[in-house]
Amino acid sequence: MTRKEFLKICGILGIGIPAQEILSACKTEELIPGNFKGKVVIIGAGAGGLSAGYFLKQQGIDFEILEASIIPGGRIRINTDFADFPIPLGAEWIETKTSIFSEIVNDSSVKSDIKTVSDSPDYKFVNYSWYNFFDDYIIPSVADKITYNSQVKSVDYTGEQISIKTINKEYKADKVVVSVPLKILKAGDINFIPAFPKDKLDAIKSSEIWDGFKAFFEFSEQFYEDEFETNIYDANDGQKIYYDATLGQQSSQNIIGLFTVGKPAGDFISHSESSLKEIILKELDGMFSNKATPNYKKHITQNWNKEPFIRGGYMSDYADWKTVKKLSESLRDKIYFAGGAYTDGEDWVSVHTASRSAKAAISEILKLS
Ligand SMILES: Cc1cc2nc3c(=O)[nH]c(=O)nc-3n(C[C@H](O)[C@H](O)[C@H](O)COP(=O)(O)OP(=O)(O)OC[C@H]3O[C@@H](n4cnc5c(N)ncnc54)[C@H](O)[C@@H]3O)c2cc1C
Incomplete structure (x- = not known):
């Protein structure tokens, strides 16, 4: 993958x-x-x-x-x-x-x-x-x-x-x-x-320029498998992946990354920071038996569409x-x-x-x- x-x-x-x-x-x-x-x-x-x-x-x-x-x-x-x-x-x-x-x-x-x-x-x-x-x-x-x-x-x-x-x-x-x-x-x-x-x-x-969005969420416990990577979008107009962001890092933290470009990124680029937190935690709760919200510590997001001199993710892979x-x-x-x-x-x-x-x-x- x-x-x-x-x-x-x-x-x-x-x-x-x-x-x-x-x-x-x-x-x-x-x-x-x-x-x-x-x-x-x-x-x-x-x-x-x-x-x-x-x-x-x-x-x-x-x-x-x-x-x-x-x-x-x-x-x-x-x-x-x-x-x-x-x-x-x-x-x-x-x-x-x-x-x-x-x-x-x-x-x-x-x-x-x-x-x-x-x-x-x-x-x-x-x-x-x-x-x-x-x-x-x-x-x-x-x-x-x-x-x-x-x-x-x-x-x-x-x-x-x-x-x-x-x-x-x-x-x-x-x-x-x-x-x-x-x-x-x-x-x-x-x-x-x-x-x-x-x-x-x-x-x-x-x-075609795809929208681009990333987020990183830190959790108090690791409720997911080491090095997991889940592609949850299966079409040619974008990508959306949740993954263990600490793969290969010598990290003491539990951090999940979200990488999304193209159509699925559209679900994130127009939201406020607080609703982004809710949306992403809800999605992770659905994937990991409601373990994300109780273990949440902090998060950051990066909306590339909002950067005045970048204004998007990148040109379509296709x-x-x-x-x-x-x-x-x-x-x-x-x-x-x-x-x-x-x-x-x-x-x-x-x-x-x-x-x-x-x-x-x-x-x-x-x-x-
Ligand atoms: C979410 C996301 C994930 C990605 N993941 C990967 C990855 O895992 N691996 C990988 O290899 N690549 C990845 N890429 C792609 C990679 O980041 C880009 O292809 C690469 O960094 C683009 O470099 P660039 O110099 O073309 O453009 P940019 O890095 O966008 O640089 C362009 C510069 O031009 C400046 N600028 C804009 N307008 C003006 C102006 N009028 N006057 C003066 N300056 C101006 C901007 O401020 C900016 O600094 C990813 C990109 C995104 C958005």
């Missing part, structure tokens, strides 16, 4: 996709130093934007990251005071091989020693998280290049130099890497001048790979895309795919003079 239910095209070789397309989609980009010497502005400091900055730094290229919120990380955010291990409010599982860490770090002189545990077919961090990984290995290289509280409102790429405007400042760049959630582009929060071409706009418009590929295509050798939604039509909506897409975007820039 996996959070994703299936691997996207790299895992389902042969389903109507030409072999060459599969091979190009599944290969990892290598960064080859090129002649590009200009300035790059990256919009968004999530896994995609941070990786893009990190790869540029490795190549000695001038860049800046503009982030609308006051913290880095986007959907890899964690809570550090609820439990004796970091609670992943967004990305939790490593949905690929653990060799991905050295691939993201992209520097054989840096040795990473990250403890993980199998949660087949994925992996989980042990008292660690995706956020901790970025905080340890990626953010230190780019921290002084991030400007927070800088919501980009417009990008004018008509002239030689690109003009990027926030409410109170204009930035100039030779290339822009767009790394905001797809929902932000869908909502038209950033005014691109000229507007994106029709095929790009069609791809943005037709992509998106069409050709549409996904279209989302990632650069425009006029000036605007590039990096992030969970802007992949090469391989896997999408994971942290590792966000980083890989950043590598692909930077690789494309490096090839230019």
